[in-house]
Amino acid sequence: MTKHDDVANSPVLKEHLPALASVPAQIGDPHVRQAGTIGGSIANNDPNADYPAACLGLGATIVTSKRKIPADEFFTGMFSTALEPDEIITRVSFPIAKKAAYQKFRHPASGFALVGVFVSKRGPDIRVAVTGAGSNGVFRVTAFEEALKKRFSPKSIEGIAVPADGLNSDIHANAEYRAHLIGVMAKRALAAATARGGGED
Amino acid sequence: MPTVSMTVNGKAVTADVEPRTLLVQFLRENLRLTGTHVGCDTSQCGACLVHVDGHARKSCTMFAWQAEGANVTTIEGVANGNTLHPMQEAFREHHALQCGYCTPGMIMAAIDMVNRKGNELDDHTIRQELDGNLCRCTGYHNIVKAIAAGARAMK
Ligand SMILES: Cc1cc2nc3c(=O)[nH]c(=O)nc-3n(C[C@H](O)[C@H](O)[C@H](O)COP(=O)(O)OP(=O)(O)OC[C@H]3O[C@@H](n4cnc5c(N)ncnc54)[C@H](O)[C@@H]3O)c2cc1C
Ligand code: FES
Ligand code: FES
Numbered sequence: 635m636t637k638h639d640d641v642a643n644s645p646v647l648k649e650h651l652p653a654l655a656s657v658p659a660q661i662g663d664p665h666v667r668q669a670g671t672i673g674g675s676i677a678n679n680d681p682n683a684d685y686p687a688a689c690l691g692l693g694a695t696i697v698t699s700k701r702k703i704p705a706d707e708f709f710t711g712m713f714s715t716a717l718e719p720d721e722i723i724t725r726v727s728f729p730i731a732k733k734a735a736y737q738k739f740r741h742p743a744s745g746f747a748l749v750g751v752f753v754s755k756r757g758p759d760i761r762v763a764v765t766g767a768g769s770n771g772v773f774r775v776t777a778f779e780e781a782l783k784k785r786f787s788p789k790s791i792e793g794i795a796v797p798a799d800g801l802n803s804d805i806h807a808n809a810e811y812r813a814h815l816i817g818v819m820a821k822r823a824l825a826a827a828t829a830r831g832g833g834e835d
Numbered sequence: 836m837p838t839v840s841m842t843v844n845g846k847a848v849t850a851d852v853e854p855r856t857l858l859v860q861f862l863r864e865n866l867r868l869t870g871t872h873v874g875c876d877t878s879q880c881g882a883c884l885v886h887v888d889g890h891a892r893k894s895c896t897m898f899a900w901q902a903e904g905a906n907v908t909t910i911e912g913v914a915n916g917n918t919l920h921p922m923q924e925a926f927r928e929h930h931a932l933q934c935g936y937c938t939p940g941m942i943m944a945a946i947d948m949v950n951r952k953g954n955e956l957d958d959h960t961i962r963q964e965l966d967g968n969l970c971r972c973t974g975y976h977n978i979v980k981a982i983a984a985g986a987r988a989m990k
Binding site (some may be wrong): 662663666669745779 | 878881882884890892893896897944947948964966967968
């Protein structure tokens with residue numbers, strides 16, 4: 635599978651889907667990025683990993699030795715996926731979204747996402763995917779997605795609170811803090827996505 | 836037990852090892868090249884950095900068999916006889932070590948950094964690139980100075 639460094643530095647991605655290239659660029663350190671792969675990252679489905687947010691936030695398709703699995707069905711919970719024991723990921727296919735961005739609040743020591751939010755708009759398909767916060771791993775914020783249908787802008791989600799129920803509380807951050815961070819990171823991601831994508835669509 | 840073969844510091848080596856043998860174990864225990872250190876065993880600290888086919892790799896996070904047929908360089912392989920590598924010399928000159936535990940990994944990371952980023956490295960780049968190398972003693976300042984100087988000396 636493709637290494638983090640190769641995705642981060644891909645000229646094709648930088649031109650057509652820079653939001654995706656930005657995700658592995660923020661993973662770990664230079665040596666981790668020269669060793670770790672996208673397949674390993676999403677098969678592991680660490681609840682604080684970055685790639686699951688990109689896959690769910692772009693509506694990727696995970697291609698395996700047996701079938702094609704939409705990201706919406708792939709991530710089934712903390713460190714769990716739809717993969718069967720004898721099934722291996724061979725490819726991940728991403729649609730191009732002009733308006734897309736990832737914003738990560740890095741844990742200052744580990745570098746993993748305390749909260750990371752990936753947003754995208756592709757025609758009517760609007761996605762807001764959150765990693766690092768959910769006690770069941772990566773998830774979509776439908777309340778934000780609904781509000782963004784009217785206008786894909788940070789303003790549209792102002793005042794919408796994300797409930798702390800079902801979010802992680804640990805020594806690094808409690809559920810209320812994570813809930814707050816989701817709103818903050820989502821707004822930053824939306825600002826970056828609209829700056830990148832320009833006018834309508 | 837499977838056989839692994841690779842070139843380490845220019846010498847061809849072959850050994851029978853358990854499949855789960857890590858590259859760092861192979862280097863330290865089979866070859867007795869104990870300059871490569873283990874600080875964490877979980878890919879965090881960089882004390883185990885070696886070059887595999889010219890790329891810096893954390894040798895605690897790969898199996899020996901993953902280096903089958905590869906060209907491996909450890910800290911023992913960077914000097915030229917009794918003449919230190921310019922990066923080693925820079926670490927000595929700038930007092931970039933105290934206990935020395937992190938030093939082999941720091942030097943292997945620094946050489947890799949120059950190979951990828953060139954001979955003129957600013958402090959910001961060096962600090963970012965050292966994200967995966969931890970030092971519990973020095974506070975990093977002299978390491979950063981040494982790497983900038985070593986990088987220029989490697990021209
Ligand atoms: C110091 C450090 C910092 C890190 N920081 C971050 C970070 O900030 N953000 C982040 O997201 N991640 C981070 N990581 C995690 C890193 O991204 C993963 O370790 C890496 O992506 C794993 O990839 P791998 O290819 O090495 O997989 P492996 O470790 O080899 O495999 C992981 C799991 O996936 C399975 N697997 C691997 N490939 C496939 C495949 N193609 N199909 C099916 N199953 C497969 C393996 O059997 C195993 O169960 C960090 C790791 C380290 C060590
Ligand atoms: S021992 Fe390999 S990174 Fe720490
Ligand atoms: S000099 Fe002691 S750990 Fe770096």
